[in-house]
Amino acid sequence: TRSTRPQRLLRAVQKKAIKGDPQSVISTIDYFCRHSEWAMNVGDEKGVILDSVVCEVSPSTALELGTYCGYSTVRIARLLPPGTKLITLEFNPDYAAVARQIIEYSGLQDKICLVEGASGDLIPKMQELFGIKTFDFVFLDHWKDRYLPDIKLLEECQLLRKGSILLADNVICPGTPDYLEYVRNSPRYESKYFKSHLEYTKVEDGLEKSVFLG
Numbered sequence: 001t002r003s004t005r006p007q008r009l010l011r012a013v014q015k016k017a018i019k020g021d022p023q024s025v026i027s028t029i030d031y032f033c034r035h036s037e038w039a040m041n042v043g044d045e046k047g048v049i050l051d052s053v054v055c056e057v058s059p060s061t062a063l064e065l066g067t068y069c070g071y072s073t074v075r076i077a078r079l080l081p082p083g084t085k086l087i088t089l090e091f092n093p094d095y096a097a098v099a100r101q102i103i104e105y106s107g108l109q110d111k112i113c114l115v116e117g118a119s120g121d122l123i124p125k126m127q128e129l130f131g132i133k134t135f136d137f138v139f140l141d142h143w144k145d146r147y148l149p150d151i152k153l154l155e156e157c158q159l160l161r162k163g164s165i166l167l168a169d170n171v172i173c174p175g176t177p178d179y180l181e182y183v184r185n186s187p188r189y190e191s192k193y194f195k196s197h198l199e200y201t202k203v204e205d206g207l208e209k210s211v212f213l214g
């Protein structure tokens with residue numbers, strides 16, 4: 001049977017990136033996606049905004065919803081302070097298998113915990129599985145109709161504290177209108193849009209950064 005896009009992306013990394021060098025893994029994936037096949041990674045342009053938010057927050061606890069091939073996972077984990085682990089959730093076992101190899105290749109496996117399963121099932125288990133009380137930083141990049149129910153679930157499970165930062169990708173393209181409506185109008189959040197472009201294209205897209213006010 002034919003290989004899948006994630007498998008081809010992994011091959012490119014194994015062939016061209018320097019083992020143990022996260023920046024080289026990131027650049028190799030960006031090059032592959034610009035010159036061979038588009039893929040749904042946050043990408044290099046929005047990636048710079050993601051980097052700056054991660055550095056500013058310098059989180060002790062971090063959660064990513066939607067791993068795919070592990071591009072943003074590596075991107076975030078390489079900037080985390082020593083001792084911080086990024087928990088990343090992915091419900092597609094084929095994507096998770098590729099992501100594990102890309103994470104391993106980058107050498108950041110000790111900073112990342114990839115959990116296979118659906119966000120709706122796993123969020124309520126964060127305390128029991130990892131002893132997490134609250135998350136300092138959450139990156140939302142899974143299916144777009146899950147952003148709103150999942151932040152409501154994070155609220156209900158008391159996994160957000162005053163000052164927790166949510167960063168949501170693709171709020172314009174494909175778009176998350178119900179989520180934007182909520183974080184922009186709820187008195188529990190202070191929210192700001194960072195204009196950019198859909199990964200590897202010139203189509204408008206952006207990230208929404210929302211501070212949980214408690």
Ligand code: SAM
Pocket residue numbers: 040041042043065066067068069070071072073089090091092095117118119120141142143146
């Ligand atoms: N964050 C990745 C990056 O920038 O490199 C891209 C993630 S991709 C846009 C979205 C991923 O979320 C897909 O791999 C999909 O299988 C996964 N996903 C979607 N809904 C999910 C859910 N409810 N729980 C866990 N994973 C989910």
Ligand code: MG
Pocket residue numbers: 040041042141169170
């Ligand atoms: Mg995205």
